[in-house]
Amino acid sequence: MKASKKEFIAEAEDLLFESQQMILEIQDTYQTALNPDTINALFRSMHTLKGLSGLFGNQDITDLSHALESLLDDIRLGRIDVTDDVVNFLFKNLDALRSAVDGVKEDKEQNLTEHINEIKSFRESMKEGAIGPDIKGLIDDSIIKVLSEYEEHRLKANIKDGKGIYLLKAILELSTFDKSLEELTKIIKSKGELISTLPMSTDIPDGSIGFNLMFASDNRLSELKDEMKGDIEVLVQSKRMMPQPQKKEEPSLKTTTTTIRVDIDKLDRILNTIGELTLAKDAVKRIGTEIAEVQRYSPFVRDVHKISRTFERRLAELQDEVLEIRMVPIGQIFSRLAQVIRRYSREIGKKIDLTLYGEDTELDKSLAEEIVDPLMHIVRNSIDHGIEPAEERKMKGKKEHGSIVLKSFQKGSHVVIEVTDDGGGIDVEKVKKKAIEKGLLEPDIELGEREIIDLIFTPGFSTKEVASKISGRGVGMDVVKEKLSTLGGYTEVYTKKDSGTTFTLTLPITLAIIKALIVRVGKEKFALPLTATSETVVIEHKDIQTIEWKNVYYIRGEMLPIISLWKIFNIETEQSDRSFAVVVGFGRRKLGLLVDEFLGQQEIVIKSLGEYLKGLSGFAGAAETGKHEVILVLDIESVIEKSLAKQVGIDSQREGISYV
Amino acid sequence: MQRERRSKSILIVEDSATTKALIKAIVEEMGDFNTVEAGSGFEALKILPTQEFDLVITDINMPDINGLELISFMKNNPRYNNLPVIIVSTERSEEDIKRGMSLGAMAYITKPFKAYELQEVIKKAIVYEGI
Numbered sequence: 009m010k011a012s013k014k015e016f017i018a019e020a021e022d023l024l025f026e027s028q029q030m031i032l033e034i035q036d037t038y039q040t041a042l043n044p045d046t047i048n049a050l051f052r053s054m055h056t057l058k059g060l061s062g063l064f065g066n067q068d069i070t071d072l073s074h075a076l077e078s079l080l081d082d083i084r085l086g087r088i089d090v091t092d093d094v095v096n097f098l099f100k101n102l103d104a105l106r107s108a109v110d111g112v113k114e115d116k117e118q119n120l121t122e123h124i125n126e127i128k129s130f131r132e133s134m135k136e137g138a139i140g141p142d143i144k145g146l147i148d149d150s151i152i153k154v155l156s157e158y159e160e161h162r163l164k165a166n167i168k169d170g171k172g173i174y175l176l177k178a179i180l181e182l183s184t185f186d187k188s189l190e191e192l193t194k195i196i197k198s199k200g201e202l203i204s205t206l207p208m209s210t211d212i213p214d215g216s217i218g219f220n221l222m223f224a225s226d227n228r229l230s231e232l233k234d235e236m237k238g239d240i241e242v243l244v245q246s247k248r249m250m251p252q253p254q255k256k257e258e259p260s261l262k263t264t265t266t267t268i269r270v271d272i273d274k275l276d277r278i279l280n281t282i283g284e285l286t287l288a289k290d291a292v293k294r295i296g297t298e299i300a301e302v303q304r305y306s307p308f309v310r311d312v313h314k315i316s317r318t319f320e321r322r323l324a325e326l327q328d329e330v331l332e333i334r335m336v337p338i339g340q341i342f343s344r345l346a347q348v349i350r351r352y353s354r355e356i357g358k359k360i361d362l363t364l365y366g367e368d369t370e371l372d373k374s375l376a377e378e379i380v381d382p383l384m385h386i387v388r389n390s391i392d393h394g395i396e397p398a399e400e401r402k403m404k405g406k407k408e409h410g411s412i413v414l415k416s417f418q419k420g421s422h423v424v425i426e427v428t429d430d431g432g433g434i435d436v437e438k439v440k441k442k443a444i445e446k447g448l449l450e451p452d453i454e455l456g457e458r459e460i461i462d463l464i465f466t467p468g469f470s471t472k473e474v475a476s477k478i479s480g481r482g483v484g485m486d487v488v489k490e491k492l493s494t495l496g497g498y499t500e501v502y503t504k505k506d507s508g509t510t511f512t513l514t515l516p517i518t519l520a521i522i523k524a525l526i527v528r529v530g531k532e533k534f535a536l537p538l539t540a541t542s543e544t545v546v547i548e549h550k551d552i553q554t555i556e557w558k559n560v561y562y563i564r565g566e567m568l569p570i571i572s573l574w575k576i577f578n579i580e581t582e583q584s585d586r587s588f589a590v591v592v593g594f595g596r597r598k599l600g601l602l603v604d605e606f607l608g609q610q611e612i613v614i615k616s617l618g619e620y621l622k623g624l625s626g627f628a629g630a631a632e633t634g635k636h637e638v639i640l641v642l643d644i645e646s647v648i649e650k651s652l653a654k655q656v657g658i659d660s661q662r663e664g665i666s667y668v
Numbered sequence: 669m670q671r672e673r674r675s676k677s678i679l680i681v682e683d684s685a686t687t688k689a690l691i692k693a694i695v696e697e698m699g700d701f702n703t704v705e706a707g708s709g710f711e712a713l714k715i716l717p718t719q720e721f722d723l724v725i726t727d728i729n730m731p732d733i734n735g736l737e738l739i740s741f742m743k744n745n746p747r748y749n750n751l752p753v754i755i756v757s758t759e760r761s762e763e764d765i766k767r768g769m770s771l772g773a774m775a776y777i778t779k780p781f782k783a784y785e786l787q788e789v790i791k792k793a794i795v796y797e798g799i
Binding site: 059182186189205209210217 | 743
């Protein structure tokens with residue numbers, strides 16, 4: 009990607025994010041206390057985006073943001089009132105802009121003419137012409153003449169609200185007037201709204217400059233006089249002289265943050281370098297150990313040990329710091345989801361209360377981005393299929409409003425994200441029927457409720473009778489599951505009829521560098537991420553039993569299904585009486601993987617397998633061991649997946665590992 | 669037109685750096701003009717007393733004081749009331765442009781404009797005012 013294009017996208021995305029926050033604020037406040045500054049700021053964002061895209065030659069985005077700018081202009085000038093429809097329309101077009109910006113990313117041409125025309129007709133249909141109070145006669149003509157249309161609108165709106173309109177005369181020193189005026193403006197804004205700043209032309213001593221500041225306020229004249237120097241004239245009496253609670257200090261626009269924006273690719277490169285340094289560190293350590301075997305504890309050996317320990321500590325620090333830089337709060341993702349939930353629920357006429365927990369929970373930026381689509385899919389499913397229509401809910405004695413809870417928390421080195429709805433739950437019988445119809449399940453196989461529900465994650469499964477507008481996009485839960493698996497995480501679902509469904513996504517906090525167990529099978533070596541393993545055991549082959557075609561081993565009285573890695577990968581191995589087993593997975597997804605030998609623990613940097621081997625499932629990637637040797641890293645989730653699928657008789661449609 | 673020895677001074681008041689630079693380039697292309705830039709109404713108020721200007725080109729929608737307030741200030745001040753003003757604004761601000769004209773601006777041009785269009789307007793202002 010060209011740098012300029014990247015810059016454009018980064019800046020445009022920032023603007024769109026800001027705009028989204030502002031539209032959300034408008035949505036939350038327009039019925040009670042909409043701050044005109046928010047509309048104005050949104051208007052300015054669109055203006056900036058227009059300029060930006062014009063500069064980078066994106067005509068379509070320029071035109072669309074221009075059209076939106078005009079719409080927002082109508083809104084800020086009071087020609088169009090903010091309503092539910094207006095807010096939804098803004099969200100809709102924000103989406104259009106976002107996908108247009110995404111289009112730039114992928115070099116896709118987009119035709120936005122339809123959106124632009126729609127905005128045009130929307131403006132026409134909404135415009136009623138703001139009829140405010142007649143201000144002629146109330147306010148001196150010489151003042152009205154100078155007001156811009158926006159200022160006039162704000163003046164009328166404030167009079168309509170029953171606010172008092174005041175004119176403050178301030179004579180200031182010419183050389184420093186902007187600073188003094190800024191202070192004065194701050195005071196005025198704490199008391200009300202500044203409408204116009206008009207420089208005076210006459211009767212001003214040399215070296216000075218005078219201003220007439222017109223502002224609206226609920227305060228009494230006497231109260232205002234205490235706070236402000238200069239003559240204050242009452243233009244319009246306030247209709248409510250109620251003493252108002254002190255308004256919060258206007259937040260300064262001056263940025264106090266010291267942050268910079270960094271391309272995630274650059275951080276990836278630093279992490280890769282750290283990974284390679286880790287290998288170098290291991291080599292130094294190994295050399296130290298080898299020398300120690302020959303020289304015992306000579307000062308030289310001690311030195312090597314000391315240096316390699318320092319090396320190790322500092323490297324770990326550096327790694328932690330870089331990983332921390334990559335962390336973002338999940339709230340960023342939640343607010344995007346919140347937007348979708350609010351809009352879609354309204355579109356299909358379902359009322360939904362949204363609750364967010366744990367927005368501060370942090371996870372790696374790249375993981376956060378990867379998790380958006382799966383979450384979006386789950387949320388859409390909940391709105392569409394989970395939450396029942398209002399009448400049905402009433403009949404069941406539930407609240408008319410459905411509820412969706414997004415919750416996130418940290419659990420060890422994992423982040424858990426839960427999406428809970430209080431809908432109808434997943435219908436087990438329906439799922440079973442469908443699975444049989446689709447040929448995913450043999451009719452005569454008896455499955456437990458949990459296993460049946462897990463069938464929704466099977467490729468090719470979908471209970472939808474009619475594809476709906478929202479979730480009918482040809483993506484199934486299988487895609488969600490697969491995505492989580494490639495991220496090194498897993499998906500679970502808990503459902504109860506008529507009470508609702510919870511989807512739980514668990515994924516590691518960071519990617520990149522992981523601790524792994526290196527194992528040997530025949531002549532091959534594999535790395536197993538430690539996060540996926542719970543323990544290792546030595547198993548005598550005679551203790552392995554066969555139950556219903558499954559090999560199992562009893563560990564502390566609990567049954568553990570056993571699968572041999574040499575069978576999975578069809579590797580020749582020596583015959584022996586016993587093997588080593590790595591216990592992977594959790595709960596009922598526990599599995600023992602048999603290997604020939606444990607070679608030890610190591611930190612590894614997972615690298616992708618590249619284009620040619622991309623479709624191969626069963627492997628998370630490859631890693632270097634530091635001895636100029638490359639080994640494959642197992643994708644434990646998909647191994648478990650395949651093994652369990654095999655056992656319950658589901659014929660997996662994916663290619664990759666074959667089971668012998 | 670260029671009989672006087674002093675080159676003409678033009679004050680450009682515009683908060684958008686891009687538009688400001690564009691106007692400056694267009695003006696300078698016309699020949700012997702000395703341009704001074706102000707990024708806001710406040711800045712213009714500070715610059716105005718410091719030197720003699722022959723023409724002011726101003727935007728309307730700006731933070732702090734807007735173009736209308738600036739025009740009103742100049743037109744009511746004996747020191748500046750003969751100074752011609754050209755408004756440069758977007759077509760969306762039609763109503764504001766009208767107000768500016770009634771306050772005493774001599775011409776306006778709407779964004780986006782072509783270089784020659786602005787130059788035409790400036791030429792007319794110069795001929796009309798005899799500067």
